[in-house]
Amino acid sequence: MLIHREGYKIILVTLLILAGLNIGIQSLLGEQHIVGKIVLSISLVFFILIVQFFRNPFRNTIINENHVIAPADGKVVVIEEVEETEYFKDKRRQVSIFMSPVNVHVNRNPISGIVKYAKYHPGKYLVAWHPKSSTENERTTVVIAGSKAEVLFRQVAGALAKRIVYYVKEGDMATQGGEMGFIKFGSRIDLYLPLSAKIEVSLQQKTKGGETVVATLA
Numbered sequence: 170m171l172i173h174r175e176g177y178k179i180i181l182v183t184l185l186i187l188a189g190l191n192i193g194i195q196s197l198l199g200e201q202h203i204v205g206k207i208v209l210s211i212s213l214v215f216f217i218l219i220v221q222f223f224r225n226p227f228r229n230t231i232i233n234e235n236h237v238i239a240p241a242d243g244k245v246v247v248i249e250e251v252e253e254t255e256y257f258k259d260k261r262r263q264v265s266i267f268m269s270p271v272n273v274h275v276n277r278n279p280i281s282g283i284v285k286y287a288k289y290h291p292g293k294y295l296v297a298w299h300p301k302s303s304t305e306n307e308r309t310t311v312v313i314a315g316s317k318a319e320v321l322f323r324q325v326a327g328a329l330a331k332r333i334v335y336y337v338k339e340g341d342m343a344t345q346g347g348e349m350g351f352i353k354f355g356s357r358i359d360l361y362l363p364l365s366a367k368i369e370v371s372l373q374q375k376t377k378g379g380e381t382v383v384a385t386l387a
Contacts, residue, residue: 173275175334175351176223183219187212218270225275228379230346234316237279237366237384238345239376241358243268248368253361256286256312256321261361264368264383266376268356276335276352277379279322279360281345282315284337309335309350313343317386321361324352346379363387 172180191212194205230238247265252258268274289309307326312319324333335350337343362368365387370376376383 171225171227172220173223173225173351175353176220179353180220180223183216187216222270222274224273226273228277228346228377230277230379232281232345234281235386236345236382237320237360237362237386238277239266239370239378239381239383240277240279240322240349240360241266241268241274241376241378242272243357243376245370245372245374245376246357247359248370248372250364251361253321255288255310257319257361260364261321262364262366262368262384264360264362264370266358266360268352268358273378274352274356275348275378276324276350276358278313278337278343278345278347278349279383280313280315280317280320280343282313282343284311284339284341284343285314285319286310286312286321287335287337287339289333289335307333309333311335311337311349315386318363318366323359323361324350325357325359326352360384 191209194208198205243266245264246267247263249263250260251263253261291307309324310321312321324335326333332353333350337349343349360383362384363386366384368384369382
């Protein structure tokens with residue numbers, strides 16, 4: 170299993186803290202004390218959870234200019250027509266994918282094309298399914314212009330997410346399925362698609378970033 174580079178520092182710091190904690194407890198109470206064994210067991214489980222959060226599995230993206238690919242692993246929680254006010258300033262089809270702490274949190278480009286817009290917004294940390302999280306939480310907005318349409322997608326921090334990382338900038342060439350960022354701990358991604366796009370997913374459906382076809386562009 171590959172570990173994403175965003176996890177290297179956190180995993181190392183976690184390992185050092187847990188090792189120091191367990192060594193200290195065993196020095197005070199002895200290696201066979203029940204408290205030491207319980208703390209060691211909890212520490213191992215916690216460390217495994219941290220490592221699995223930063224896993225970066227291989228994804229086989231089939232490049233297709235007509236498809237919008239899921240930018241993240243998770244569950245579809247919103248499919249609706251909305252007014253997009255930051256970039257398009259018109260009606261769009263919104264598809265939102267919620268990522269729980271157990272999902273892979275690598276974010277991927279939904280289409281290939283030129284990055285036309287990329288902006289970071291500091292903000293609150295409302296729960297990711299809150300109606301105002303898309304406009305009030307810490308977030309980034311990225312627009313890629315492909316051969317068929319422009320697609321906007323937004324990384325939205327959740328109650329646990331305290332840092333959003335994105336690697337693209339305006340003028341970059343984005344490749345469908347390629348890494349564009351990472352959100353540390355629970356969060357969501359909103360996609361804003363043309364009204365003419367045919368949605369290929371349903372509410373509560375699980376998605377696999379870089380592989381699941383979310384929509385077909387007209």
